[in-house]
Amino acid sequence: MSEYIEQNQTGGSVGIVAKQFFTFAEPPDLLNLESKSSIGPVIIAYETCGTLNPEKSNVILVLHALSGDSHVAGYYDPKDTKPGWWDIMVGPGKGIDTDKYFVICSNIIGSCAGSTGPSSINPETDKEYGTLFPHITVGDMVETQKALIDHLKIKSILSLIGGSVGGMQVLEWCVRYPDMVKSAIPLATTTKHSALAIAFNEVARQAIMADPNWNQGHYYSGKKPDMGLAIARMIGHITYLSDESMRLKFGRKLQNRSALSFEFGAEFQVESYLQHQGNKFIERFDANSFLYITKAADYFDLAGQYGSGSLVNAFSKCKSKFLVVSYTSDWLYPTYQSKEMVKAMKKSNMDVSFCEIDAQWGHDAFLLPNDRLDNLIRGFLRSASNET
Known part of the structure; x- marks a missing residue:
């Protein structure tokens, strides 16, 4: 991976940004979904x-x-x-240098940060969709992003970059629209959920x-199901961390006390932290959106949908140059899943580089400052841009 490493730069801020909205699929030309349902009009928030x-x-x-949402920077x-x-x-001057590149980030369909989702008004009832909102897939998310890109009259994408569920969208884009994508960086992601990942999502959904x-x-x-959503977030947040990060950050330290209280309260710091995360989450996220997006992630199966069970067959459709990144402490999407992805890409004769970054912070490490990731992305994008 040394070809993509260069000296890091601190960089600056993009400054003031504005959320924009794109509306399409106006009746009768509805958006057809993979669930065989249709919906419209569809609003996509983007920046x-x-x-x-x-x-x-x-x-x-x-x-x-x-x-996440469209507010990337x-x-x-x-x-x-x-x-x-x-x-x-x-x-x-940062890894994704806005002095060089035009960056687009849109809020996915099914979410609650400006794009059409369960909390949006159903034109047929003049009330929120709720669970009348149709089931969505990662493929449906990509279709709405493609509609936005077409609206902006963009014919090709220099690079797709995303982590976790965003990484699933990266992979879906590359297989679904191979002629549009020049390069791609899937971070801390997978081509399909393991039984463990599905299990955690199901427990979180049941809590809601x-x-x-x-x-x-x-x-x-x-009244909203705030308690259920807070518990769902607490469950999810555990999967985003790692044993080492929790040990270093919390250990068995008590919260604001010197001895055990023998009560059912948040005695340990880790308990207080998780409750805090849950309470923060209910202020900005919709419970139904959580249900729909986690289900879409569970449905995602690149080989099953595009390769008749074979990842090699699925990736044979791709034309992108890839940089795949995993993290040593990510037990939600562990490195072996990224290596399976890379192996299939190589068997498909694709141009792919792989890096496992040593990080103790678990799955969420891709969202935290890391000079190595910053340098990898900067160098990879420069290489892709020069080739283009």
Whole structure:
């Protein structure tokens, strides 16, 4: 991987950004979904950073994970204290250099940050969809992104970059639209969920649906299933960490006390931390969106859909140059899954590089500052741009 390593630069901020909206699939021309259902109109929220060159050849599409959104970098307002979710990577002089590239990030369909999802108004009832919202897949997410790219009159994408569920979208794009994608960087992801990953998602979904306020998904006019969603987030958050990171950060340290209380409260720091994460999550995310997106991730099976069970067959459709990255402490999508992906790519005679990054922070490591990842992405994009 030394070909992609170069000296790191701190970089700056993209500054003030604005959320934009693209509406399509107006009736009667609805969006047909893989579930055999259809929906419309569809709104996709998106944001852009950098400048599109005259040839429109410097486009990078960043694809977010389960609870992410279109706000990848920068600030909405000068008074904002928190930038976009990947501000450490996207900006002038950073790994994804907005002085060179035009970065697009859209909120996936089924989510709740501006794009059409279960909390959107159903035009047939004038009420929120709730569980009348049709089931979606990773392929459906890509179809809406393709509609946005077509709307922007972009014919090719220099690189697709995404981690976790965003990485699934990267892979789906490369197989579904091989002639459009020049290069791709799937981070901390998989070609299909393991039984373990599906199991954790199912327990999280059951926590939501067992909440007495869930009301079969039609809770928008009353109390929301906040307790169920908070527990679901706590379950998910455990899978994003690692044993080592939790040991180093929390150990068995008590929270604001010097001795055991012999009560059912948050005595340990790790308990308090998880409760805090759950309570923060209910302020910004919709419980039904959590159900739909986790189910879409569970449905994802690249080999099953495109290769009759063979990853080699599935990747034989791709024309992209790949950089696959995994993390040593990621037990949700462990390195062996990335290696299976890379092996199949090589058997398909694809141009693929692989790097396992030594990191103690678990699955979420791709969202944290890391000079090695920053340098890898910077070098890979420079190489892909030069080839283009």
